[in-house]
Amino acid sequence: MRPITRGFRGRPHGQSEVARLPPGQYLERDFPVLSAGPTPHTPLEQWTFEIGGAVTRPVSWTWAELLALPAQTPTVDIHCVTKWTKLDTRWKGVSVDTLLAAVTTDARYVLATCDGGYTTNLPIADVTGGQAWIVYEYDGRPLAPEHGGPARLLVPHLYFWKSAKWVRGLTLRDHDAPGFWEQYGYHLYGDPWKEQRYRGD
Numbered sequence: 001m002r003p004i005t006r007g008f009r010g011r012p013h014g015q016s017e018v019a020r021l022p023p024g025q026y027l028e029r030d031f032p033v034l035s036a037g038p039t040p041h042t043p044l045e046q047w048t049f050e051i052g053g054a055v056t057r058p059v060s061w062t063w064a065e066l067l068a069l070p071a072q073t074p075t076v077d078i079h080c081v082t083k084w085t086k087l088d089t090r091w092k093g094v095s096v097d098t099l100l101a102a103v104t105t106d107a108r109y110v111l112a113t114c115d116g117g118y119t120t121n122l123p124i125a126d127v128t129g130g131q132a133w134i135v136y137e138y139d140g141r142p143l144a145p146e147h148g149g150p151a152r153l154l155v156p157h158l159y160f161w162k163s164a165k166w167v168r169g170l171t172l173r174d175h176d177a178p179g180f181w182e183q184y185g186y187h188l189y190g191d192p193w194k195e196q197r198y199r200g201d
């Protein structure tokens with residue numbers, strides 16, 4: 001069998017692209033929108049990003065302050081639990097390392113919180129070490145509202161439900177506890193390479 005699969009448009013995919021697909025995933029060329037509720041529209045003058053919870057002192061940034069921080073431009077593959085994978089997505093934003101450097105904490109977990117009430121839980125070890133960003137540009141343009149604009153969390157090594165759209169803060173915690181989709185049975189951690197889609201996988 002030749003290691004070639006065909007996408008919806010009949011375009012052949014190279015072997016190297018197929019090797020970048022986690023188990024059970026297919027290649028997507030478009031950028032699907034998956035939202036559990038309506039798209040919020042918080043005015044930028046009211047927008048802040050806060051790190052709170054188990055910290056000595058909470059810290060928050062305004063929109064202008066976030067944009068003034070050193071930015072990075074990661075190009076990464078993203079993997080949705082509904083089985084699409086999109087390769088080489090281009091983003092711009094601030095490393096979560098940069099933001100966490102502003103607080104003192106012994107916490108081991110974070111809960112990302114968003115406009116609209118969505119939450120998702122992650123170990124701090126997975127949002128540090130150059131693995132996660134608060135991004136505000138996609139493909140050279142301001143991040144579209146339906147994709148999480150003005151800013152979203154980007155944690156590409158975990159399933160894309162962990163990349164919280166319309167993110168407004170990180171709550172640091174000593175213990176892990178499920179966020180929105182995790183409460184409905186999604187995996188607490190969500191490693192696409194281990195196919196950790198649902199609780200018990």
Ligand SMILES: Nc1nc2c(c(=O)[nH]1)N[C@H]1C(S)=C(S)[C@@H](COP(=O)(O)O)O[C@H]1N2
Nearest residue numbers: 032033034035036114118147161163164165
């Ligand atoms: N705030 C918020 N973030 C969210 C979601 C959501 O419903 N609300 N959906 C998650 C899921 S399940 C996925 S697959 C991705 C989808 O991002 P996209 O719409 O940009 O493709 O966002 C994640 N982040």
Ligand SMILES: [Mo]
Nearest residue numbers: 034080081161
């Ligand atoms: Mo998803």
